[in-house]
Amino acid sequence: TNTTIGFIGLGNMGGGMAANLVKAGYSVHAFDLSKTALDAAVAAGCVAVNNAVEAASANIVVTMLPAGKHVRQVYAEALVANAKPGTLLIDCSTIDVASARAVAELAVGAGLVAVDAPVSGGIAAANGGTLTFMVGGPADGFARAEPILAAMGKTIIHAGAAGAGQAAKICNNMLLGATMIATCEAFALAEKLGLDLQTFYDISSKASGQSWSMTSYCPVPGPVPASPANRDFEGGFQAALMLKDLKLAVEAAQGVNASVPMGSNAAALYQAFVGLGSGSKDFSAIIKLLDGRLTQ
């Protein structure tokens, strides 16, 4: 294909995603502030460019950056002024809804097409090309982004207008954080009440307490052999990233006067857990805070 794709942010997630675009036949013009990250992208077949302005001359530009401030900076200082009219900008970072809407407005004002397309799925899904993308933006932007995203993921859903992808992502992860904590509480209590945990699982996974946190990601070893609890909570979805998403959800809720007491409590508990030095553990390890193995 003759389509060139600029790719800015080649970290844990962006590195694998850019490599999958190369595998799909795109010419990928890659940039990262980190030389190590850029070298790895070149080894995967990307063409290194010197800065974000150079990446902006591609037909499509993907960003995969840490937070809203980085995305605002790259859009304001490099992309919006230098991309050719009609260029499609796809931001895959997880950022606050307000920043997502602000950069989309900036891009549209300059004659560009912008979508927010945050992902669900971690580093393994980024490397394997099996991410889920939740996309916010106009229908024509979604239609153009879809084949590009399909090279990096397996499920691509149009969530609505600008910012809707970020809104869907943080609402989903707020629900996930809260159900995980509730599931951990229930297992910790079941144990103290003398229940066999496999037996409790067999009952609750078939009863109304069932959730993804229980049946796909059970926080105790045994019932779900693939869950991180079976490997001392290594790998998986880091608690620090769950905390990031919960903070974004609480911040978004404050902005629209939404009541999120469970989300706020989940954020506070993950803050405590990360504060105890457990941020790099899988997020289901918060059971250690609830069953007394870790004390505050």
Ligand code: NAD
């Ligand atoms: P990361 O820190 O590994 O990578 C970010 C990269 O951006 C780094 O290589 C950094 O050098 C680069 N960068 C920062 N500012 C830059 C700039 N101005 N110009 C160019 N490069 C710049 O982070 P990650 O784990 O890849 O996560 C990226 C995004 O994806 C985050 O928003 C995160 O919340 C989200 N996310 C991560 C995961 C995960 O499991 N890691 C899962 C889902 C979503």
